[in-house]
Amino acid sequence: MLEAVELTKQFKQMKAVNRVNLYLEQGEIVGLLGPNGAGKSTTISMLSTLIPPSSGDVRFHQKSILKNPAMLRNVLGIVPQEIALYSDLSAKENLWFFGRIHRLSGVQLQKKVEEILELIGLTDRQNDLVKHFSGGMKRRLNIGAALLHEPKLLIMDEPTVGIDPQSRNYILETVKRLNEEKQMTVLYTSHYMEEVEFLCNRIYIMDKGCIIASGTTAEIKNILSAEHTVEIKVEKLNESFLHALRTQPVVRHIAIQDRVITMLSPKEVNVFRLLFQLAEQTDTVLTSIEMKTPTLEDVFLHLTGRALRD
Numbered sequence: 001m002l003e004a005v006e007l008t009k010q011f012k013q014m015k016a017v018n019r020v021n022l023y024l025e026q027g028e029i030v031g032l033l034g035p036n037g038a039g040k041s042t043t044i045s046m047l048s049t050l051i052p053p054s055s056g057d058v059r060f061h062q063k064s065i066l067k068n069p070a071m072l073r074n075v076l077g078i079v080p081q082e083i084a085l086y087s088d089l090s091a092k093e094n095l096w097f098f099g100r101i102h103r104l105s106g107v108q109l110q111k112k113v114e115e116i117l118e119l120i121g122l123t124d125r126q127n128d129l130v131k132h133f134s135g136g137m138k139r140r141l142n143i144g145a146a147l148l149h150e151p152k153l154l155i156m157d158e159p160t161v162g163i164d165p166q167s168r169n170y171i172l173e174t175v176k177r178l179n180e181e182k183q184m185t186v187l188y189t190s191h192y193m194e195e196v197e198f199l200c201n202r203i204y205i206m207d208k209g210c211i212i213a214s215g216t217t218a219e220i221k222n223i224l225s226a227e228h229t230v231e232i233k234v235e236k237l238n239e240s241f242l243h244a245l246r247t248q249p250v251v252r253h254i255a256i257q258d259r260v261i262t263m264l265s266p267k268e269v270n271v272f273r274l275l276f277q278l279a280e281q282t283d284t285v286l287t288s289i290e291m292k293t294p295t296l297e298d299v300f301l302h303l304t305g306r307a308l309r310d
């Protein structure tokens with residue numbers, strides 16, 4: 001349905017997006033995952049015809065949209081990262097305004113506004129001014145505004161940033177319903193692993209302007225199929241134990257939070273024996289050792305050496 005071919009954006013000295021190739025099939029929810037500054041917003045700005053690429057192409061149903069953006073714009077809904085609403089208007093008035101931009105009017109517009117208010121759970125608050133809304137309610141309305149013209153393709157730029165867990169779940173469930181009930185194709189960018197894992201059929205992981213991995217969640221996790229994530233709890237964090245761990249060639253990506261140490265190690269290594277030996281040598285009391293299947297977060301760490309939300 002939509003395809004990026006060698007898509008590149010150069011801002012003066014900075015290559016924000018570097019030869020990105022990705023595609024969305026009709027009816028898929030595709031995740032674009034990456035840390036701040038990875039190039040996600042720039043990529044979707046080019047995909048949604050808001051900014052032109054420096055080189056490369058964007059194709060919609062195999063046709064380049066660079067010279068004919070209207071073809072895509074008519075069926076595209078965009079949920080921007082920044083809230084784009086009028087705070088002195090009510091929720092309903094905002095939806096009316098955006099509906100008119102999409103040339104809806106009369107009974108058709110009225111019906112659509114009611115339907116959207118219901119979908120985003122704001123029917124009861126439809127007459128309240130947006131300036132009195134919580135962050136989560138604004139985000140939901142922001143999404144509603146993108147849905148008025150029944151887009152076939154919805155591009156969402158980190159739609160859950162800075163909101164409460166309840167609104168976040170509401171948004172995720174709404175996206176899933178739109179996909180299942182209306183067969184809406186969705187490109188969803190986020191730096192929350194759990195969100196893309198919950199929503200997406202396929203995922204692209206982006207870092208420093210490049211796609212560094214792609215596939216289904218299972219395929220991406222498989223990159224680390226030969227490794228375990230090991231979680232070690234210690235009674236007291238001991239520098240000599242950490243030093244001993246860090247010097248082991250079979251131990252990688254050590255992360256520490258409070259008294260919990262997380263690391264990766266190959267499955268064929270007897271990590272229990274190794275940890276007990278090191279604990280004994282350094283007078284460290286181990287409270288528990290747990291082996292886990294690597295998460296997408298671990299894969300990102302493996303590929304880039306950094307955590308997703310560093």
Ligand SMILES: Nc1ncnc2c1ncn2[C@@H]1O[C@H](COP(=O)(O)OP(=O)(O)OP(=O)(O)O)[C@@H](O)[C@H]1O
Nearest residue numbers: 011014015016034035036037038039040041042043
């Ligand atoms: N108009 C611009 N001019 C110059 N540099 C830019 C411009 N827009 C983005 N950049 C730079 O390009 C890089 C990628 O930014 P982008 O906003 O696409 O990343 P992102 O993955 O969406 O990050 P975030 O999650 O913070 O939005 C960043 O280093 C950013 O500073």
